[in-house]
Amino acid sequence: MNDVTVARAGWREWTGLAVLALPTLLVSMDLTVLHLAVPHLTADLAPSGTQLLWIVDIYAFLVAGLLITMGTLGDRIGRRRLLLAGAAAFGVASVLAAYAGSAEMLIAARALLGIGGSTLMPSTMSLIRTMFHDDKQRTVAISVWMMSFMTGGAIGPLVAGFMLESFWWGSVFLPAVPVMVLLLALGPVLLPEYRDPSPGRVDPSSVLLSIVSVLALVYCLKQIAADGLSWQASVSFAVGLVAGVVFVRRQMRLAYPLIDVRLFRDRVFTTSVGTLLVSIMVMMGVYFFTAQYLQLVEGLSALEAGLWTLPSTAAGIAGTMVAPALLNRLRPVYVISGGIVVAIIGLAMLTQVGTSGLALIITGSAVLSIGIAPATVLGTDMIVGAAPAERAGAASAVSETSSELGGALGIAVLGSIATAAYQSRLTDTIPAGLAPEAADTALNTLGGALETATDLPARLGDQLVAAAHGAFVHGLHVIAVVSIITMAVFAASVAVVLRRLPSSSAGQEQAIPSTAEPKPR
Template sequence: MNTRPRVEAAPVKAGLREWSALGVLMLATVLLAIDGTVLYLAVPALTADIAPTATQMLWIGDVYSFALAGLLVTMGNLADRIGRKRLLLIGSIGFGLASALAAFSTTPEMLIAARVLLGVAGATIMPSTLSIARNLFTDPVQRTTAIAAWTAGATGGAALGPLVGGLLLEHYWWGSVFLINVPLMIVVVIAGILLIPESKNPDGGRLDLTSAALSVAAIVSIVFAVKHAVGTGLDWTVPATVALGVGAGWAFLLRQRALTQPLVDVSLFRLPAFSGAVAADTIAIFAFIGVMFFFSQHLQLVMGMTPFQAGLAELPATIATVVVVGIVGYLLTRLGRGRAIAAGLALSALGLVGLAITEGWSTYWGMGISLAVIGLGVGAAMTLSTDAVVSAAPPERAGAAASIAETAYEFGVALGIAVLGTLHTLVYRASLQIPENVSTADRDALHDSLATATYRLPDSPDLLEHAQHAFTSGVQTVSLIAAALLVIAAAVAFKVIPSQGEPTHSRRNGSIRGVVR
C-alpha cells in the first residue's frame, strides 16, 4: 500500500446539498432493495403466464441477489478507482435498461437472464451509494444518521417490495413490477448529475482481475451446488462445485494478503466490531428475507389475499424498519454497539417464533404484531452493524468497505432464499398427503409447488387444501429455524462486538489497523 501519511480534514457539517444528495442515494438504494423482494407477490401471476418450474422460480427469485453478491466486492473497488459518482450513473442507466427487458420477458429463461443483468447493474450502484454517503458526511454524528437512513432505505425497501408489487399487480400485469424502475432511475441519473460530487481514491492503483474472478467463482460455485441439490438431487457435481467454491475462496483470501492494493483488506476482519458486524448483517437479512419470500406466498395462496392486500399485511415490518432511524441513537447510547445489535437479533428471533405460531391462526392480528417485532429487530441490528463496518475503514477505502457491508446484505438475501427455500420445499413435499387415486399429472403439479398446484388444479379444492397445509408447515418450520439462527447470532454479537467505545482506524506503516477510542 502507499505509505504516504494521510492527513484527514476536520469534520465539516453537511448542508442542504449533502442531505439532498443523500435523498438521491436513498432512492437508488430503495429501488434496488424493492427489486429484491417485489417479485414475491408476483409469483402466482408469473407462474400463470410463463409457467416456470419450482427450481426456475427459485432462480428468478434469487439470481438477482447472487449476481449482486458476486460482483459487489469488485464493483466497490472499481468505484474507488474510477469514481463513485461515475459508476453510480453508469449502473443506474444499465439498471433501467435491464428492468425493461425483465418486464417484457416471455419465457422463464429470458426472465432469469434479465434478473442476472439487473444484478450486474445493481452491483455497480450499491457500493457507490454507501461509499458516497460515507464521504459526504465527515461529521461522525451526521454520518451515523446518514448511514441509519441508508440502512432504513435498504431494509425498508425490501419490506416495501411486496406492497409496491401488490399495488401494481392489482391493476397491471406482473411485468409492471420491473417497468416502474425505468422512470425512477431516470430521476436518479438526472438528480445525481446535479447534486452528487465525484469522489475516488487517488492512490487506488489497478483493479486486480484475478481477485475479481476468484471472488465471483467462490460465490457462484457454492450457490450452484445448493441449487443443483434442490432441483436435481445430490450427485457428483454438488461436492465438486462446493470444493471449487471453497478452493476459490481460499485462494482469494491468500491473494488479498499478498497484494499491496487488495480488493478486501482482510486485516479489517481482525477487528471484533468489524467481523462480528459483518456476520450479524448477513444472518439478520438471511432470516428476514428467507422467511418473507414464502410468507408473501402464504398470504395469497393459503389465506386467499389479493396481491395488494398481502402487501398491506406486510406493512408492519416496513413501518418498524423506518421507526428504527429514530431510536437507534438511543439504543447505541444506552446499550453500546454489541449489546444493541444482540438485542435487535434476539428481538427478531422472538418475532419469528411468534410468526410460526400465528401462521396457523385464521386471523391476521397475531402475524401483524410478529412482523412489526421482526422489522424492528432486523432494522436495529442492520443499522448498527452497517455503521460499524463502514466506519472501520478510512475514507479513501470507502467503496471497498461499503462493498463488504453490501456483500453481507446481498449474500444473506440470496442464501436466505436458497437455503431456507430448500428447507421449505423439503418440508412441503414431505408433509404432502396426496390420495392414491390422484393422477400422475396432478400429483406432479402438487409435488412441484403450491403455486403450480393452484394454477393447474383450480377445480380440486380438497387437493389444494392438502397442499396449503403442507405449505404452512413449511413456512412455520423455516421460521423456527431462522429464529434459532438469530439467537445464535445474538449470542455471538454479544460476545465479540465491543459495547464500550467505537471502532475506528489508523494508519501505521501503510496498513489499516483497528483501534478502540
C-alpha cells in the same frame, strides 16, 4: 473517545443523501418487481422453462457477483463517476426490459440491469462514508439508506400490481427511468467525488475469482432451495469454495488487493459482517414462507398479501430510525443484542401460528422486523466505519455481498429445513386413497398439494388441503425454532465481542492499516 474535531454534515449532504436513497430503493425494488409480472410475460414471450429461470434470477446473480468488483472499482475511478455510469446503464436497461420483444432480449436487459445495480449499491454506501464524517450523523444516514432498501423490497410487488392493473407487463420496469434521470441531473451538483489517491493496479485474476466464487455459491444455494441437494448444487459449491479460498490467498499476497482481508482480523469488523449475514438470513428465510402462508394458507391474492406485509415493513423502518437514537444512550452491544431479543420474541409468536392465524403472523412478522432492524443498521455502520476512508467502497461491497449471501442462505437453508419438515409431516397425515402420482405431487410443495386437491372428489380434496396446510404450518414452526436458536447463539457472540464499545463509537473508525503501502508479493 476521539478528540479530533470532525466536520458535521450540512444541508448539502442531507439533500445528497435523499438523492442516494432513490437508486437504493430502486435496486431493492427490482429484486421483487418482476414476480407478479411473470404470468403476463410468459403468455406474451412464451419463454422456455430455462429461459424463465434466467429472466428471474440473472439480475440477482449479477448484482451479487459483481458487488466486490464494483466496490473496488469505485474506490479507484471515483465513486460518484461509477454511480452515475451505473445509473445511466440502469435507466437504459429498464427501457430495454420494458419493451423486450423476446425472452433473449429480456434476459440481456435483466443482465444489464444487474450490472448497473451492482455499481449503485456500493457506490451509494461508500459515498455516505465520504459525506458523513461524524459518527452519529453517519449512523442516521445509514439508517435512512437501510430504510430505503427495505421499502424498495416491500413496495416492489405493490408497484407491480398497480402497473399491471393498467398497463402491459413491461411497464413494471419504467418507474426506474425518471428516478435515474433525476439522479443523473442532481448527482454532479450534490454528491462529492472521491477516489483512492494510491489505488494501484486492478488484478484481473482477483476480479474473476471473486465473481466465480460468489456466483457459484449463490447458484448452489438457489439450487438447494429449488430442488434440494443435487450434483449440480454440490459441484457449484465446490467450485465456489475453491475459488473463494484461492481468492483469499491471492489477496494476502498482492500489494493492492481487491479486498484487504486483514480487515477480518478485527473482531468488530468480522462480528459486524456476521451480524448482517445472520440477520438477513433469518429475515429473508422467514419472510419467504410467511408470504407463501398468506397466499396459500390464508387464500389471499398476491396484491392482498403484499398489502398485509406493509405492517412488518413499517415496523422495520421504525426500527432503523430508532436505532441511532438508542445508540446515543446505550452501547452498541445493548442495542444489537436487545434488538435480537425482540426478534426472538417475534419468532416465538410465529411458532404459535395455526392454519387460521392472520393476526398472529402479521404481528409476529412486525415484531421480528423491528428487532432485526438495529442489527442490520449498526452492522452495516460498523463495517463501513471500520475500513479506512480510501477502502470504503470495498468495505461497502463486503457489506452488500454478506447481505446477498444472507438472503440466499435464508431461502436455501431455512427453505430446505421447512421443506423437509413439510414432507415429513404430510407423509404421516396424507389421506388414504390418493394415487401415487398425486401423492408425490402433494409431497413436493404446498402449491402442488392444493392444485392436486382441485382434481379430487370434494371430501378427499378437503382432507388433502387440511393435511397440507397443517404440514406447511409445521414447517413454518420448525424454521422459526431454528431461527430462534441461531439468533440466540449469535446474540451471545455479539455480547462478548462488542461489550467494550461505548455508546458514542458505534461508527468510530477502527485503527486498521490501509493497503496503500505496497507489501512484497
